[in-house]
Amino acid sequence: MNASLYNTIGQWWYVHGLPPWIFEAAWMVAMAALVTVFVLLSVLVLVWLERKISADLQSRVGPNRVGGRFGPLQTAADALKLLLKEDIFPAGADRVVFWLAPFVVFVPSLMVFMVLPFGERLAVNDLNLGVLFVVAVSAFPVIGLIMAGWGSNNKYAVLGAMRAAAQSLSYEVPLVLAMVCVVVFAGSLRVGDIVAAQREGGWFILRFPLQLAFLLYFITAMAEVNRVPFDLPEAESELVAGYHVEYSGMRFAFFFLAEFAHLFFVSAFCATLFLGAWQGPWLPPAVWFLLKSYAIVILIMWIRWTVPRLRIDQVMGFSWKLLVPLGLAAVVLTGIVKVW
Amino acid sequence: MIEELRSRFGEALLSAEQVGRELRVSVAAAALPEVAAFAKEHGFHYPADITAWDAGDELRVVYRLVDLASGEHLVITVPAPRSGARLPSLVPIFGGADWPEREIYDLFGVRFDGHPDLRRILLTDDWEGHPLLK
Amino acid sequence: MTTGLTPTEHITLNMGPQHPSTHGVLRLELELEGEVIVACRPIIGYLHRGIEKMAEARTYPQVLPYTDRLDYLSSSSNNMAYVQAVEKLLGLEVPERAKYLRVISLELNRIASHLVFLATFANDLGATTVFLYGMRERELIMDLFSMWAGARLTQSWIRIGGVGADIPDGFVDQALAFCRLMPKRLDEYDRILTGNRIFRARTEGVGILPPELGVNYGASGPTLRGSGVEFDVRRAEPYEVYGDLDFEVVTRPTCDCMGRYLVRMQEMRQSVRILEQCLKRLPEGEVRAKVPRVIRPPEGEAYGRVESPRGEFACYVVSDGSPRPARVRFRAPSFYHLSVLPRMLQGWKVGDAVAILGSIDIVLGEVDR
Numbered sequence: 001m002n003a004s005l006y007n008t009i010g011q012w013w014y015v016h017g018l019p020p021w022i023f024e025a026a027w028m029v030a031m032a033a034l035v036t037v038f039v040l041l042s043v044l045v046l047v048w049l050e051r052k053i054s055a056d057l058q059s060r061v062g063p064n065r066v067g068g069r070f071g072p073l074q075t076a077a078d079a080l081k082l083l084l085k086e087d088i089f090p091a092g093a094d095r096v097v098f099w100l101a102p103f104v105v106f107v108p109s110l111m112v113f114m115v116l117p118f119g120e121r122l123a124v125n126d127l128n129l130g131v132l133f134v135v136a137v138s139a140f141p142v143i144g145l146i147m148a149g150w151g152s153n154n155k156y157a158v159l160g161a162m163r164a165a166a167q168s169l170s171y172e173v174p175l176v177l178a179m180v181c182v183v184v185f186a187g188s189l190r191v192g193d194i195v196a197a198q199r200e201g202g203w204f205i206l207r208f209p210l211q212l213a214f215l216l217y218f219i220t221a222m223a224e225v226n227r228v229p230f231d232l233p234e235a236e237s238e239l240v241a242g243y244h245v246e247y248s249g250m251r252f253a254f255f256f257l258a259e260f261a262h263l264f265f266v267s268a269f270c271a272t273l274f275l276g277a278w279q280g281p282w283l284p285p286a287v288w289f290l291l292k293s294y295a296i297v298i299l300i301m302w303i304r305w306t307v308p309r310l311r312i313d314q315v316m317g318f319s320w321k322l323l324v325p326l327g328l329a330a331v332v333l334t335g336i337v338k339v340w
Numbered sequence: 341m342i343e344e345l346r347s348r349f350g351e352a353l354l355s356a357e358q359v360g361r362e363l364r365v366s367v368a369a370a371a372l373p374e375v376a377a378f379a380k381e382h383g384f385h386y387p388a389d390i391t392a393w394d395a396g397d398e399l400r401v402v403y404r405l406v407d408l409a410s411g412e413h414l415v416i417t418v419p420a421p422r423s424g425a426r427l428p429s430l431v432p433i434f435g436g437a438d439w440p441e442r443e444i445y446d447l448f449g450v451r452f453d454g455h456p457d458l459r460r461i462l463l464t465d466d467w468e469g470h471p472l473l474k
Numbered sequence: 475m476t477t478g479l480t481p482t483e484h485i486t487l488n489m490g491p492q493h494p495s496t497h498g499v500l501r502l503e504l505e506l507e508g509e510v511i512v513a514c515r516p517i518i519g520y521l522h523r524g525i526e527k528m529a530e531a532r533t534y535p536q537v538l539p540y541t542d543r544l545d546y547l548s549s550s551s552n553n554m555a556y557v558q559a560v561e562k563l564l565g566l567e568v569p570e571r572a573k574y575l576r577v578i579s580l581e582l583n584r585i586a587s588h589l590v591f592l593a594t595f596a597n598d599l600g601a602t603t604v605f606l607y608g609m610r611e612r613e614l615i616m617d618l619f620s621m622w623a624g625a626r627l628t629q630s631w632i633r634i635g636g637v638g639a640d641i642p643d644g645f646v647d648q649a650l651a652f653c654r655l656m657p658k659r660l661d662e663y664d665r666i667l668t669g670n671r672i673f674r675a676r677t678e679g680v681g682i683l684p685p686e687l688g689v690n691y692g693a694s695g696p697t698l699r700g701s702g703v704e705f706d707v708r709r710a711e712p713y714e715v716y717g718d719l720d721f722e723v724v725t726r727p728t729c730d731c732m733g734r735y736l737v738r739m740q741e742m743r744q745s746v747r748i749l750e751q752c753l754k755r756l757p758e759g760e761v762r763a764k765v766p767r768v769i770r771p772p773e774g775e776a777y778g779r780v781e782s783p784r785g786e787f788a789c790y791v792v793s794d795g796s797p798r799p800a801r802v803r804f805r806a807p808s809f810y811h812l813s814v815l816p817r818m819l820q821g822w823k824v825g826d827a828v829a830i831l832g833s834i835d836i837v838l839g840e841v842d843r
Contacts, residue, residue, distance in 0.1 A: 054603075057603055058603045058607070156487075240493060240494060307673075308596065308600045308601035308672045309601075312823060387692045404777065435687070435690045435814065439810070439813040460519075
């Protein structure tokens with residue numbers, strides 16, 4: 001995780017003449033395990049938070065039994081239930097595709113956490129093409145969604161997958177445009193550099209004209225994680241559950257995990273790009289980082305439980321007719337301001 | 341209205357009486373479409389209810405048409421035999437006759453000639469008999 | 475739409491009978507081109523219990539509890555239609571207090587039913603929170619129902635000759651408190667839903683029902699009034715004390731989902747108005763007329779007509795002079811609304827199908843009977 005830790009242990013290893021590839025492999029495994037554990041714990045918290053927030057908005061109580069008055073262990077109990085359920089392959093499903101789809105969705109949603117800085121030099125690997133890596137990897141799960149829709153051999157699932165593909169493609173464009181604004185402003189694709197640029201001149205959200213980019217990022221991020229008003233691929237009341245309608249038990253849990261992991265990632269990345277990442281007074285950097293991320297998460301949840309859902313043509317039109325032109329304008333504007 | 345009906349349909353009008361706001365007429369099956377079209381021309385646009393009942397010796401199919409402007413009801417009763425009955429369909433005149441006619445076919449076995457899609461509606465397609473016959 | 479170079483295949487999508495948005499066991503066979511609906515075939519009968527047949531083997535009072543199970547969201551209007559028909563056959567005059575109590579019951583039921591509409595319609599469009607808001611207020615009405623009927627849904631409180639029993643102490647105060655609360659809550663719904671841009675985009679101009687088509691297909695109630703036709707049985711043929719009460723028949727000229735939604739929202743305010751008048755004017759006296767132990771109406775037929783929350787709910791009773799009805803027929807508004815649905819759905823998308831179906835507010839209990 002920490003570059004200096006890597007150096008210290010690496011040096012010790014090297015001094016004792018041990019083969020370096022073992023160290024590299026062990027380090028990778030350890031990091032992967034760390035990220036996985038962090039993500040799983042975050043999802044547990046997020047699901048609980050979502051249920052509590054939605055309950056509060058809907059004048060309900062929410063989880064209040066498992067593990068005490070506020071039901072903190074409710075999600076753990078639910079996860080356990082999902083683990084113990086029968087593993088069902090629907091008759092007529094394309095078994096290989098059906099089996100593979102949850103992993104194709106889940107793995108990329110973990111991989112993106114690699115470049116996320118939890119503190120100063122506290123990222124698994126601060127790639128020099130960090131932003132590009134995020135864009136590339138987070139575009140990957142949609143393939144899994146199409147696989148799930150197709151493999152299920154269910155019309156609702158196919159419709160859901162079609163919607164997911166169309167929506168994901170349409171919203172990636174303005175999402176990338178919003179990130180380009182930030183990259184242009186910071187002058188680097190490395191996430192660490194973007195954070196450093198915010199240390200000198202203040203958070204990017206406060207710097208003209210990146211407010212526009214922030215808005216674009218926030219809206220498209222909601223669409224990317226399929227949240228109301230953009231939850232069409234799942235659309236409970238229309239497509240029952242969309243692409244994962246045939247999934248149950250642990251396979252369903254993977255979709256669920258991926259969705260919430262992705263939700264946390266887009267929020268955390270939003271905090272990184274626009275809200276100064278881990279920087280803040282008094283509190284330790286990791287705490288600041290989590291605070292900012294959760295603030296965005298709560299905002300997204302708040303919106304989700306307040307507004308209705310759009311229709312597919314409205315979702316498409318919103319992106320291509322409004323967000324994409326706005327994004328292009330934002331890039332040009334950012335360039336002008338930067339050169340000025 | 342009664343006079344007009346009588347002069348226009350003569351023998352086909354089996355009986356007619358005014359009960360409160362209801363004009364109850366009984367017509368022969370063959371004259372039904374003309375009577376219905378005539379009623380529609382005279383403001384009875386709203387097919388309130390179309391149903392039937394088994395009077396023991398015969399079936400009575402009852403069409404209740406309402407004039408929304410004046411609140412008058414026109415109740416057209418058409419007698420039909422208890423088995424193998426065929427009546428002209430009113431779907432071309434009243435879209436609202438579509439499902440009720442299917443229902444009467446389903447529950448009483450009356451066939452409606454000219455109905456676009458005469459299938460059972462409440463019971464399953466493989467049901468035998470017509471349950472509301474006594 | 476099929477003018478492209480490659481011929482596209484239509485998919486047939488079975489929506490229901492198990493589907494979260496068909497409001498019961500309705501099956502819609504949708505023929506889709508992509509997401510666009512080319513044709514729709516509603517298939518009903520999954521909830522057919524043969525209530526009309528069963529009624530032939532029951533005495534007149536025994537039929538009453540079956541009527542609760544038709545439109546289960548507003549059982550008192552079903553009770554009312556049946557009781558009205560039987561009373562017409564008997565030529566029975568009901569005490570004044572009972573008439574007022576019946577209207578109170580009917581209007582409370584109208585609000586409860588419209589609240590369920592609001593809740594499910596919002597839920598169909600993805601606004602889950604409004605669902606719980608609607609259910610929250612409905613619970614207050616359910617409390618009132620259980621005060622007088624001991625039941626929440628299947629009340630059978632309106633009986634032949636009057637009502638089952640007088641209201642308990644404290645009922646009027648509690649009902650008046652509800653009348654004071656409800657307008658505030660309606661403002662709250664308007665704030666969260668009615669003006670919402672997304673909600674408007676999903677409902678305005680969607681699912682057009684031209685007034686002539688609606689009348690021709692026998693549509694009624696808010697579905698028809700949302701198309702600008704001022705037809706309300708309470709006004710057209712006042713029953714009980716509706717003739718003496720001051721209320722408006724709400725209409726909207728837009729013919730779309732939004733119009734039907736707004737009609738129902740306004741109707742709840744009108745119902746509150748009616749309730750307040752009734753609760754304040756409620757006369758003292760008997761709540762039930764003298765009814766013979768065995769009811770044998772003279773030979774004849776009667777048509778009881780009621781404005782239920784969904785539209786014209788009517789009951790056609792034929793008597794052959796025996797203690798059991800020769801024929802009991804229920805005219806269910808949802809039945810007619812469903813028959814016109816395919817015309818409203820054509821050319822819209824799957825997402826709209828849910829909105830349009832929600833906006834005509836069907837109850838399968840009365841469709842299938």
